[in-house]
Structure formats: structure tokens, C-alpha cells
Amino acid sequence: MACALITAQDLRSVLSRVAQKIAEQESYLNSLDAAVGDGDHGITMRLGFQAIVRKLGELDLQASVDVIWREAGMAFMNASGGAIGVILGKMFMAGGTTLRGAQQLGAPEFRNMLSAMETAIAKAGRAKPGDKTILDAVHGANSALAGLNATSDDLALLVSRAAQAANRAAQDTADMVCRVGRASRLGDRTLGCPDPGAVSFSIILREMAAWLAERQANLGAAPTGTND
Numbered sequence: 502m503a504c505a506l507i508t509a510q511d512l513r514s515v516l517s518r519v520a521q522k523i524a525e526q527e528s529y530l531n532s533l534d535a536a537v538g539d540g541d542h543g544i545t546m547r548l549g550f551q552a553i554v555r556k557l558g559e560l561d562l563q564a565s566v567d568v569i570w571r572e573a574g575m576a577f578m579n580a581s582g583g584a585i586g587v588i589l590g591k592m593f594m595a596g597g598t599t600l601r602g603a604q605q606l607g608a609p610e611f612r613n614m615l616s617a618m619e620t621a622i623a624k625a626g627r628a629k630p631g632d633k634t635i636l637d638a639v640h641g642a643n644s645a646l647a648g649l650n651a652t653s654d655d656l657a658l659l660v661s662r663a664a665q666a667a668n669r670a671a672q673d674t675a676d677m678v679c680r681v682g683r684a685s686r687l688g689d690r691t692l693g694c695p696d697p698g699a700v701s702f703s704i705i706l707r708e709m710a711a712w713l714a715e716r717q718a719n720l721g722a723a724p725t726g727t728n729d
């Protein structure tokens with residue numbers, strides 16, 4: 502089904518949507534970070550995604566999906582300070598690298614990308630699942646996909662399952678104590694609030710899923726013959 506693919510053009514629109522939604526959640530993300538850190542996670546995320554949107558405007562119109570993800574990662578890393586800038590930046594770049602040569606992002610590409618993202622984060626942050634970091638959300642998403650039929654080629658379904666699992670995993674980090682990063686010094690005081698990075702990652706997947714679902718709904722609503 503052609504609509505279950507994300508082309509380079511689509512990816513631009515997906516990332517712009519994520520940027521907008523992240524900006525809308527800025528205060529909420531700041532408040533989560535204030536519970537365990539310096540309260541700037543929402544600002545960092547907004548600045549990083551604004552830089553991604555600027556980069557999209559500078560990229561060649563022919564830029565492929567892998568180039569877009571990698572350039573987005575680099576733009577995010579350059580624009581946002583702190584650990585999350587490096588971690589999310591490396592994660593996007595690693596995901597983009599797996600797409601080299603791909604014309605579009607389909608179900609197998611999404612699986613590969615998510616898996617490479619988890620590896621990249623584990624390396625960059627030296628965290629393990631359960632340490633109350635962004636890794637928990639990424640690991641949750643990957644685990645959910647591993648439980649789905651490997652031949653499932655419905656990208657919209659895959660992204661939506663991954664997004665649900667990432668959200669559950671992010672919420673579950675509220676019951677965890679920070680074990681890596683600056684907040685680990687706070688010990689039990691980090692209980693009760695979800696990890697801001699994990700929540701941000703779940704927002705990224707949620708908006709990707711919402712974009713795909715909306716497009717499917719639009720295609721379904723279009724009069725026969727008008728959707729090429």
C-alpha cells in the first residue's frame with residue numbers, strides 16, 4: 502500500500518509537525534526536567550527542532566530520506582546544548598545511516614532505524630534500560646516491534662504500536678530512580694516524575710504516527726481517482 506511509506510517529501514512534513522508539537526509541549530517538558538534537573542529540557546527540544554526545520558529549508562529539494570535524518574541529527578546536536586543534544590543528535594544520525602540508499606521509509610526501514618537508534622543511545626549515554634533515561638522509551642518501542650510479526654509491512658501500524666509502547670515506557674520511568682547523568686545524584690528524589698527525554702521521544706513517535714494516520718484518513722476520504 503503506497504500510502505504506508507514515508508517519502509523524503511513526507512519526512513519533511515513529519516519533522517515539521519514534530520517541531521510544532523514539541524514547541525507546544527515546551528512548558529510541560531520544562532516542568533518534568535525541573536523535577537530532576539535544571540528545567541530547560543523543553544527549551545532545548547524546541548531550539549533543536551527549530552534548527553531542524555531551518556535545516557530542512559536549506560537542504561537540496563532532492564535530498565533523500567537518509568540525508569534528511571542525518572542532517573536533522575546534526576542540526577539538533579549543533580543547536581541544543583547538554584547531554585540530550587548529543588544523544589538525540591547521534592540517535593537521528595545513526596537512524597539516518599541505516600536508510601542509506603532507501604528511496605523511502607517503509608516498515609523494514611523503520612524497524613532498522615529504531616534499532617540503530619537504540620544502539621546509538623546506549624553507546625552515547627552509557628545507559629541501560631531501567632536507568633530512567635530516553636533509552637527506556639526507545640527500548641520500549643523496539644521491544645514492542647520485536648513482538649510483532651516480522652513480516653508486518655504496515656508502517657502506520659508499526660509506528661503507532663511503537664509510539665504507544667514508547668509512551669507507556671516513558672510513563673513507567675516515573676517509578677524509576679535516575680542512575681546515570683547529573684540527576685543520578687538526586688537518588689530517590691527523582692521518583693514520581695517521568696524522564697523528560699523519554700517523554701520527548703514518545704512525542705516524536707506519537708506525532709509521526711498521527712501524521713501517518715491523518716494521511717490515511719485523508720486518502721480514504723478523497724473521492725475515487727483523485728489520489729494518484
Ligand SMILES: [Mg+2]
Pocket residue numbers: 534538539540541542583
Ligand atoms: Mg536540563
